Amino acid sequence: MRSLLGAAIEEEADVTLVDMEAGLEHLSRSGGTLAYADVLLMIMEPSRKSILTAGRTIALAHELGIPLVYGVGNKARMPEDKEFFESVAAEYNVPLAGIIPHDPDVIEADRSGENMSLEQGLPVRQAVDAIVAFVDKAIAGENPGQAEREALLKERERVDKRLAELSAE
Template sequence: MKIGVVGKGGVGKTTVSALLARTLIARGRRVLAVDTDSNPNLGLSLGLDAQQTEAVPTVPRSIVVGTRGDLTVDELMVDYAVPTPAGVVLMSALRVTEAGAGCTCGGHATVRSLLGQALDTEVDDTIIDMEAGIEHLSRSGGTLANADVLVLVVEPSRKAIITAQRTIGLAAELGIGAWIGVANKVDGDQLGLLAELCAQHQVPLDVVLPASTEVVAADRIGVPLQPAAAAELWQRMDELADRVLAVGRPVSR
């Protein structure tokens, strides 16, 4: 599956990307995670230390993958994909390494071309931890146009849910056929408001992830969430993985 994880800044895209990647690994799948944040830190959530995260090479902006490009997918993986302690292979696509270096359009084209390829010989699932906002869906061609499914991460706030609503509109225009609504950082007493806001803005509420002090504590020191911590959160991630893997499968009767 080719999975784009999208949403407003700070809602938990990187957290959800890392947990979903680890959940799929636990199921024996081969997972590539692509950090497209210009300030990448997905590596920390996958068990790399700060120095190793800094050392993940950035795919050059000019590279286009595939038959009409400079590199094949396996060449790209050899040169730029880094194994992590979580078992996930990590790539960094849009890091800003120089102040004033200009826009990241080329990097977006790289990611689009990567997603456009048949990656099946290398990995089972590719997870794109997308930079905040919706620009990646509106760029000409759409960075995520070749995704099978979007994971729309929201938190219980109207602004986050409006961002998801706009994203759905753009995804439909790009021809992305499926999206899953994931509400993150939810306290029990916010469930009513959350359901109301999602209904008002036509955002599906498919999976609810609890607010977790363990996630905050792990993030504070920059380490992955322990498998034994936050049992409910891991259970919900299993639900999300089921939903992701069910996309595109024929519905059984």
């Protein structure tokens, strides 16, 4: 099926970014192709609450066949926040695409409704540049350990499937 917002849109856009405010679960239930992505970035903040549904989202992403799923830590203020994101990434077995620092310029822009000028939010912009560089490499399959990781995930999928077959017999 060549859906309009699926592969076909790539004739018109080099990059299509879907802000899945509605949630991956809702988008997939709605039956549209908006739920599919080549790369899924799961944004977190340094709170347990922000990752409550992470497990379900990751499982659904695998079901949908989304090949590249990464975490992004946002609003990091202190070294402990970085450690928090790293431990969550390890817990859920999703690599981190990057960590974005807490930035008063972003808070101020949210408060005033004005957009940041290009001079503002420099640390945040640098972090976002680094995430784009990470995504570039991920698409090219060049991140460290990526090939092995993907091979292991594929193997796990095969093992899970076979185990399910055996227990059904």
